[in-house]
Amino acid sequence: MSAEIKKTAEKESFLSKPAVQSIIASLLCIIVGLFIGYIALLFINAQGATDAIITIIKNYFTYPTKAAALKYCGNTLVKAAPLLMCALSIQFCYQAGLFNIGAAGQYVVGAGASLYCALKLGLPWHVCLFAALIAGGVYGVFVGVLKAYLNVNEVISGIMLNWIGLYTVNMMLNCVKETASPYTVSIEKTNASAVLPSLGLEKLFSNNKYVTIAIPLAVIIAILLKVVLSMTVFGYEIKATGIAKDAAKYSGMKEKRNVILTLFIGGALAGIGAAFLFLTGYEQWSVTQSSVPGMGFNGIAATFLGGLDPIGTIFASYFIQHITSGGSYLDKNAYPSQISDFISAIIIYLCGFVLFFKFFLNSRIRNKKNNAEGGNK
Amino acid sequence: MVLLLQYTLLFASVLILVALGGCFSEHSGVINLGLEGIMVMGALGGALTLKYIDPSLPKILIVLAVLVISVLCGAVYSMLLAFACINFKADQTLVGTALNLLAAAAATVIAKSINIIEDPNNVSSTVQYVEAKKALVVNIGKFQFNWFMLVAFIALVCAYVILYKTRFGLRLMACGEHPQAADSVGINVYTMRWAGVLISGMLAGVGGIVYITAGVSEWKFENGVAGFGFLALAVMIFGQWKPVNIGLAALLFGFFRALSNVYSGFDFLAALNIPGSVYNMMPYIISLIVLAFTSANSRAPKAEGIPYDKGSR
Numbered sequence: 001m002s003a004e005i006k007k008t009a010e011k012e013s014f015l016s017k018p019a020v021q022s023i024i025a026s027l028l029c030i031i032v033g034l035f036i037g038y039i040a041l042l043f044i045n046a047q048g049a050t051d052a053i054i055t056i057i058k059n060y061f062t063y064p065t066k067a068a069a070l071k072y073c074g075n076t077l078v079k080a081a082p083l084l085m086c087a088l089s090i091q092f093c094y095q096a097g098l099f100n101i102g103a104a105g106q107y108v109v110g111a112g113a114s115l116y117c118a119l120k121l122g123l124p125w126h127v128c129l130f131a132a133l134i135a136g137g138v139y140g141v142f143v144g145v146l147k148a149y150l151n152v153n154e155v156i157s158g159i160m161l162n163w164i165g166l167y168t169v170n171m172m173l174n175c176v177k178e179t180a181s182p183y184t185v186s187i188e189k190t191n192a193s194a195v196l197p198s199l200g201l202e203k204l205f206s207n208n209k210y211v212t213i214a215i216p217l218a219v220i221i222a223i224l225l226k227v228v229l230s231m232t233v234f235g236y237e238i239k240a241t242g243i244a245k246d247a248a249k250y251s252g253m254k255e256k257r258n259v260i261l262t263l264f265i266g267g268a269l270a271g272i273g274a275a276f277l278f279l280t281g282y283e284q285w286s287v288t289q290s291s292v293p294g295m296g297f298n299g300i301a302a303t304f305l306g307g308l309d310p311i312g313t314i315f316a317s318y319f320i321q322h323i324t325s326g327g328s329y330l331d332k333n334a335y336p337s338q339i340s341d342f343i344s345a346i347i348i349y350l351c352g353f354v355l356f357f358k359f360f361l362n363s364r365i366r367n368k369k370n371n372a373e374g375g376n377k
Numbered sequence: 378m379v380l381l382l383q384y385t386l387l388f389a390s391v392l393i394l395v396a397l398g399g400c401f402s403e404h405s406g407v408i409n410l411g412l413e414g415i416m417v418m419g420a421l422g423g424a425l426t427l428k429y430i431d432p433s434l435p436k437i438l439i440v441l442a443v444l445v446i447s448v449l450c451g452a453v454y455s456m457l458l459a460f461a462c463i464n465f466k467a468d469q470t471l472v473g474t475a476l477n478l479l480a481a482a483a484a485t486v487i488a489k490s491i492n493i494i495e496d497p498n499n500v501s502s503t504v505q506y507v508e509a510k511k512a513l514v515v516n517i518g519k520f521q522f523n524w525f526m527l528v529a530f531i532a533l534v535c536a537y538v539i540l541y542k543t544r545f546g547l548r549l550m551a552c553g554e555h556p557q558a559a560d561s562v563g564i565n566v567y568t569m570r571w572a573g574v575l576i577s578g579m580l581a582g583v584g585g586i587v588y589i590t591a592g593v594s595e596w597k598f599e600n601g602v603a604g605f606g607f608l609a610l611a612v613m614i615f616g617q618w619k620p621v622n623i624g625l626a627a628l629l630f631g632f633f634r635a636l637s638n639v640y641s642g643f644d645f646l647a648a649l650n651i652p653g654s655v656y657n658m659m660p661y662i663i664s665l666i667v668l669a670f671t672s673a674n675s676r677a678p679k680a681e682g683i684p685y686d687k688g689s690r
Contacts, residue, residue, distance in 0.1 A: 044490045099470045146665070152672045155410055155470060156614070159607040160661040160668075167654040291600050297478055304471065333497040336489035338482050338599075345479035349457065352467030352475060 016365050021358050022307030026316065028357070029305060029350040034323075037343035045334050052335050056343075059326035067206040072325075074205030078282050080321035081218040082107070085273025086299030087306065087313045088225055093266040094308060095229060096258060097242035102143050102158025103270040104296025105165040110136040110271025111278050111293075112169030115285055118187055118194035118278075119176040125194050129275045136271015137264040139165065144263030148256040154263075162292045170287045183284040196279045214276035219314055221269070226310040238262055270296060294341065298324065301344040304351035320344055379519045380639050381632075384592065389624075389631030390529035391588045395609035396616065396623045397536045398580030403618060404540065405573025406553040406566075408682045410473025411458050412581045413606025414480030415451045417598070419582025420589045421484045422450030424596055425491075427506035439512035440524045443586060451582015452575050454480065459574040463567055466684035477606070484598040505595040513590055525587040532580060537620040549573055553678030556685045566685045581606065592638060604661065608634075611664035617676045626667075633659045 014020060034053065041049035055062060060072035086103050093100035100106075113135035117128040142161060146152035176184050187194055196212035205211045229235040241248040241258045249255045273295070277283055302320045306313030327340030395412055402409035409415075426446045430439055458476055461467040488502040515522045540546040551559040552569040560566050588605055589596040612630050616623030637656035640646045 040486065044486075044493075099474070101474060146669055146672075150669045150673050151675065152665075152668045153610075153614075155474075156607055156610050157665060157668060159604050160611070160665045163604050163661045164658050164665075167658045171652055171654045291603070297474075300471075300474055300478070332500050333493060336486045336493070336500070336502070338485040338489065338502075341482035342479070342486050345475060345482045349461070349472065349475035349479060352461045352472040353465055356465045356467065 016362065018358075019307075021361060022309070022312065022354075025354045025357050026305050026307055026312070029347050029354070030319070032350055033343050033347040036346050037339055040339060040342060041335060044336075048331065048334055052330055052339075055329050056323050056326035056340060059322050059329070062329055070204075071206040071208045074202070074208035074211040075282070076321055076325045077205075077215050077318075078208075078210045078212075078280060079277065079325065080318045081214045082273035082277040082295055083298055083302055083321050084218045084222060084314060084317035085276060086270050086296045087302035087317050088222055088310060089266040089269035089273070090296075090299050091303040091306070091308055091310065091313055092225060092229075092238075092269065093262055094303065095235075095242050096238045096262040097245065098147065098154050098259065098262060098266075100140070100143070100158065100263065100266045100270075101155050101296070101300070102140065102161050103266065103299055104292045104294075105158065105162035106136040106139045106267040106270035107274045107296045108162065108165040108169050108292060109139045110274030111285055112165075112172050113271070114275040115173055115176065115184055115187075115278055119173075119185055119190050122191050123194065125196050125279055128194050128279055129196075129272065132271040132275035133268045134271070136274070137268035139271070140263040140265075140267020141260055143267075144260035147263070148259040162296075166289070166292050169285070170289070173285055173287050177287050182286045182288040184287065186284065187279065187281045194279060195281055196276070210280045210282040212280050214280060218273075218276060221272075222310045222314050229310070270299075298341075298344055301348045301351075304354070305347055307354075320347075380642060381635055383521055384635030384638050385628065385632045386526050387523055387587070387591045387631070388634040389627040390523070390526045391584045391591070391605060392609050392612045392627035392630055393529045393533055393624055394525075394587065395581045395584035395606060396613040396627060397532055397620060398577035398584065399610050399613045400536065400540075400577075400616075400618055400620065400623060401549070401580070402573045402577035403613070403678050403681050404550045404553045405570045406556060406678060406680045406683070406685065407458070407462055407570050407574050408469045408473065409455075409458060409574065409577050409581075410470055410610070411455070411476030411480075411606075412473075412577070412609055413602060413604065414473075414476035414478070415454050415578050415581040416585030416588065416602045416606050417477075417480040417484045418454040418585065419447040419451035420585030420596065420602065421487060421504075421598065422582065423447040423586030424504045424506055424589060427509040427590075428504055430509050432508035432512070434512075436512040439509055443513070444528065444583060447582040447586040448579045449582070451578040451580070451585065453578075455574050455578025455581070458578075459571050462684065463570045463574070466686065469682055469684075477601075481599075481601045484601075488598040502598045503595050504598065506590075507594040510590055510594050523587070523590075525583070525590075528583060529587070532583075533620055533624050540620060545572075550678070552685075553680055556680050560685075560687070566687075570685070581609075584609070608660055608664055611668055614675065614677075615664075615667045615671050617671070618678065630660055630664065633663050 038053045041052050060069050063069040089103045090100050110132035114128040114132040117123045117131045143154050143157050146157045147154045173184050178185050196214055198212045202208055202211045237253045237258055241255050245255055298320055302317040306316035324340045327337040330337055399409055399412055423443045426443050458472055461472045462469045485502045488504050492499045513524055548564050549569050552566050556566045588602055612626045615626040640656050
């Protein structure tokens with residue numbers, strides 16, 4: 001009898017761990033999100049829906065040979081690295097109580113700065129990367145100053161800056177576009193020194209030339225952020241500002257400086273993210289694009305799915321990119337590839353319920369505990 | 378010149394409708410950042426109505442059908458926000474953003490699926506409504522009057538009357554200022570907030586269809602509504618959450634948005650040789666400047682953004 005109580009107590013304490021709860025919540029979000037996506041597929045065309053959802057989940061595993069699968073796995077990782085950076089940007093700012101939806105715009109100016117330095121000025125990759133960092137960071141500072149000194153809602157100013165950034169970058173990169181297409185010229189042919197080095201990593205992915213140091217760097221930055229947030233005074237101040245701004249100010253923290261600094265770092269992360277993608281040559285910028293790239297917005301999904309933790313965000317970013325890439329393998333004449341975006345959006349919406357879910361779980365655990373103790377007495 | 382006036386009024390109508398939507402929601406205490414998404418859903422509903430309706434029907438019927446469907450789509454979609462934020466106390470910024478992303482993805486998926494079913498080789502997300510759209514406008518000389526301009530004006534008058542002259546409006550605003558006090562005198566805060574969000578959904582839904590019928594006869598749903606929902610929020614803040622000020626602010630913003638459509642028709646503007654992108658940026662830059670000057674002493678409803686918890690009275 002007592003052993004049984006002990007066992008349930010252990011089980012309860014396992015469930016009451018915050019990390020475990022976060023993982024359960026995220027997995028639930030994924031399952032429900034995929035299920036709703038499946039229902040949507042059924043509505044569009046019931047016949048191939050099961051195959052379609054399996055294609056999305058399998059992504060590169062649909063390729064029969066191991067070499068091909070590895071190569072396309074590399075492609076997914078190439079795009080997961082910038083996504084992770086955008087997610088980290090949003091995640092870091094969220095710790096300070098700021099919803100950095102402007103990450104999309106910071107990503108855009110990062111892309112603009114790195115491509116301009118690479119294609120127009122012919123600078124080597126590390127300078128281009130640094131330019132993206134500064135451009136994104138400064139762009140974040142706009143939001144930070146507006147927020148700290150003029151009380152402008154960071155979501156609205158972020159969105160405005162996203163569009164301003166998009167049109168500015170389109171104008172700026174107009175001078176390095178191909179004559180016959182709206183795309184910027186190929187980075188390999190124009191300035192090979194601006195391509196990120198791969199250090200032999202491409203051999204792991206059947207010579208996928210787009211696999212570069214960007215991928216391990218993104219993971220290292222995530223781990224670094226985890227250390228900064230949980231072990232340094234600065235990280236503590238950021239979190240304190242996020243939880244109780246006035247209390248942080250009262251205890252002598254410079255909350256305005258922290259807001260601006262946070263957004264500089266956030267912007268820099270998103271800017272680097274863009275350089276991580278565009279300096280591999282995997283994608284070229286289209287100077288006629290009329291909508292802000294979705295990378296920054298997908299970052300929101302990755303961040304919340306990762307339970308607002310840098311390490312969790314690594315896995316979540318990979319997952320979001322995995323299903324996004326998987327969506328592109330769908331039969332285009334039967335299903336729209338945006339079904340993956342749809343699933344990601346559902347997942348973000350469901351993440352809104354996570355807090356309630358944890359509250360519900362905790363109160364149940366507490367009730368059970370009380371009941372068990374009452375029985376013993 | 379007439380063209381500039383026409384577009385100014387048209388875009389101002391969009392901004393008035395959507396900003397009033399934001400106004401109702403925020404006065405009830407819920408920040409509705411999902412306006413952009415609600416606009417997309419309203420626009421999709423309206424566009425599909427225009428696509429499938431018989432263009433030979435009486436014009437007034439077409440206008441009414443489009444209006445009703447857009448209102449319904451907007452209201453139904455806004456329920457997602459109300460449900461999560463009022464009943465489940467979710468983070469309003471997060472859910473609003475999710476709604477925007479969800480609407481963009483869902484509208485693209487729906488528009489594409491319809492196109493694919495009609496013709497498997499047509500994988501675009503464009504919905505066309507050339508014929509039926511003609512019912513929405515009346516030509517008065519060179520000026521093309523759009524029935525939705527009238528709708529926006531009526532909405533503005535109604536919003537003023539409802540907010541300041543009716544019991545419902547005053548109660549609604551009480552829930553945004555001090556929900557605990559409102560609750561203590563017997564107002565159901567949850568119901569009032571639901572009402573606020575639903576009204577915002579209806580207005581934003583109409584705003585969506587007006588936006589995508591402004592000067593064009595087809596819409597590519599991959600583009601969403603280009604940040605117009607957020608411009609409307611800027612208009613609302615600039616208008617200090619008051620209907621009349623919102624109307625004036627909308628005219629100003631509408632003017633700058635209209636400029637980007639018609640600048641090439643003015644000789645002196647065309648002679649300046651400024652790239653089109655600059656005109657495209659204008660509304661966003663203006664709104665940033667305006668926000669910078671008006672946000673510091675903002676008259677925002679005091680309890681907006683804070684989920685109401687009966688237990689914390």
